[in-house]
Amino acid sequence: MHDENATPTPDESPAADGGLSRRSALRAAGIAGAAGIGLGAVGTGAAQADTTAGAPAGRAEARSGATMVNVPFQARSTVRVGIIGLGNRGGSMIDLFLAIPGVQVVAICDPVKEKIERCAKKVTDAGQPAPGTYAKGDHDFENLCKRADLDFVYVATPWDWHFEMAKTAMLNGKHVGVECPIAMELGQLWELVNLSERTRRHCMQLENCCYGKNEMRVLRMAHAGLFGDLLHGAGAYNHDLRGLMFDPDYYEGPWRRLWHTRLRGDLYPNHGFGPVSNYMDINRGDRVTHISSFGTPALGLAEYRKANMPPGDPSWKETYIESDRTISLVQTAKGRVIRLEHDVSTPHPYSRINSLGGTKGVFEDYPSRIYLEPDHSDDVWHNFGDYAEWDHWLWKEHSNPPGGHGGMDYIMIFRLMQTMQLGLVPDFDVYDAATWTAPVPLSHLSIKAKGEPQEIPDFTRGEWRKKRSGVDSAKPSA
Incomplete structure (x- = not known):
């Protein structure tokens, strides 16, 4: 959470709203x-x-150094x-x-x-x-x-x-x-x-969010083949931030709200895109190739301002263009489909969606539920807690981690520091960073072009074809 005194929601890495x-x-x-x-x-x-x-x-740019x-x-x-x-x-x-x-x-x-x-x-x-x-x-x-x-x-x-x-x-x-x-x-x-x-x-x-307990359990299950051949997934950042964006102390100024005057697309795709990319081995056997995005009118922030901000507040000089809800469809080289959503300016419960489907069944989060063959055949959702045996080794070693967002922050930092101490390959790299963030500018372009697909660069320059480990890495022996 941004607010150290607030009750944490299940996930927000509201990214970097800290000092400066x-x-x-x-x-x-x-x-x-x-x-x-x-x-x-x-x-x-x-x-x-x-x-x-x-x-x-x-088009992949010419490489300036080795991969x-x-x-x-x-x-x-x-x-x-x-x-x-x-x-x-x-x-x-x-x-x-x-x-x-x-x-x-x-x-x-x-x-x-x-x-x-x-x-x-x-x-x-x-x-x-x-x-x-x-x-x-x-x-x-x-x-x-x-x-x-x-x-x-x-x-x-x-x-x-x-x-x-x-x-x-x-x-x-x-x-x-x-x-x-x-x-x-x-x-x-x-x-x-x-x-x-x-x-x-x-x-x-x-x-x-890649280190969330549910996300890491689904990741291991997917890689073990429990969902069969993967077909589709979904992720989101649907979080009502209206009050926080107009709070002069929470973000220490209007910097986050002002992005709603600049871009129309998905401003914060990473929390939904990262985990689903891991499930599907994006940049590790598959890659995302195109994104098509659609956006609603931008009404929520203006309505909130009208109801809550006094005349003369600096926000009245702002014109919001960011879609209240952005919905994007991402295609992969293997033909899979990923749905991304972003909505921080309308009233709704928090959700990252976090869904994965394949030829043997489907998982959906918020609330977590699952349906898998041959375990299930009754056409009703079942308890995801029944699959706790598939928890990642990090969550088995750190069953009650400190820190916010249900412990995922600690798991992430612990694992990163562990890879540095032991001289291991990090769980994700600059290619993942670029891929997970590419929807920010590309969804804006697609919305402007009435949903026209935008090509997502191959930041790996062909290395995506090679299978390799990622967040589902093996427990180190040291």
């Missing part, structure tokens, strides 16, 4: 980030909101971490880094002095040396990334800054993990792929 948001508010007003996607002076009007792909979608597929980390007994952004997300995730043996938080960055002080105290209270602190202006994160005593940089900031911070970390020789989405433009995704290959540093989308 004052700086992001400037960008949200249109100072930066516009040129690469053709936004012009990004701001408050629909007439200004446009986007171009930045790189040809269906990062199956490239392991260099083993190290201690992983030295720097954290950029100490708001609700970063300020709570630091607790998980500090809870893992062999992990040291050596540097923290945020322009808000109070957040720096609070998180520095967390580090020393955990028995670690006082971290280096970086709070001097908009770009002090660059100095953090230059440190010679860092192995990994964690980015938990507003979306406007994700690309620049990931790029800076890799150019300074650091592996980097970024909250969702990893970038907002197709050209930026290609640049991150190229930089990862050239610098030989991993750049990862930290998709916590």
Whole structure:
């Protein structure tokens, strides 16, 4: 959750809404980030909101270095971490880094002095040396990334800054993990792929929902063939955020709401797309090839503003174009279909959908239920809890993990730090990051073109044909 004092919902990695948001508010007003996607002076009007792909979608760019597929980390007994952004997300995730043996938080960055002080105290209270602190202006994160005593940089900031911070970390020789989405433009995704290959540093989308207990159980069942040949799946981010987006304290400014004045498509596909991609071995035997997206009118935020915001509030200058609900259909090379949904501006219960179907049955979440042959033949849903034997080894070892979102945050960070300590291949890589985020710009283009399919790049440049492990990796022997 963004709010450390709020009751966690089952999932939100509301991505990176943590510190640095004052700086992001400037960008949200249109100072930066516009040129690469053709936004012009990004701001408050629909007439200004446009986007171009930045790189040809269906054509793989020339590789600037060897592939990062199956490239392991260099083993190290201690992983030295720097954290950029100490708001609700970063300020709570630091607790998980500090809870893992062999992990040291050596540097923290945020322009808000109070957040720096609070998180520095967390580090020393955990028995670690006082971290280096970086709070001097908009770009002090660059100095953090230059440190010679860092192995990994964690980015938990507003979306406007994700690309620049990931790029800076890799150019300074650091592996980097970024909250969702990893970038907002197709050209930026290609640049991150190229930089990862050239610098030989991993750049990862930290998709916590891939490590949810249900998601990991379905993953193991799918790979064991219990669903038969896989045919279709679905994922979503349907979460009523209207009140939070108009709360000046929760997001520390309007940065997230202002994206609704810029793009029409799926702003946050990762939580739904990541788990289903894992089920179907996307980039590991199959790949996504096209996306067709459709969007409803943009009414929800304006109606909420009319009912709840006083005259003269800055939000009255904003014109919302983001579809209240975006529905996308994604095709894979093997002919499978993935449905994605995004809706944060209308009233509805929380759901990531999280569905998978094959020739032997189907699973659906929210609430979780299953129907499989030959176990079932009565045409009614059955209890998913009956399949607990298929829980992932991480959940068997950590049955009651600390942290938010039902423990998936801890499982994700524990596993990432484990792969770095043991010198293993990470569970996902820059190609997954780019693939899971590509619907952000491409769904916008498809909606503008009345649903016309948009080609999804093969960021792996052909490596997707090779079967390899991912989140369903074997338990390490060490």
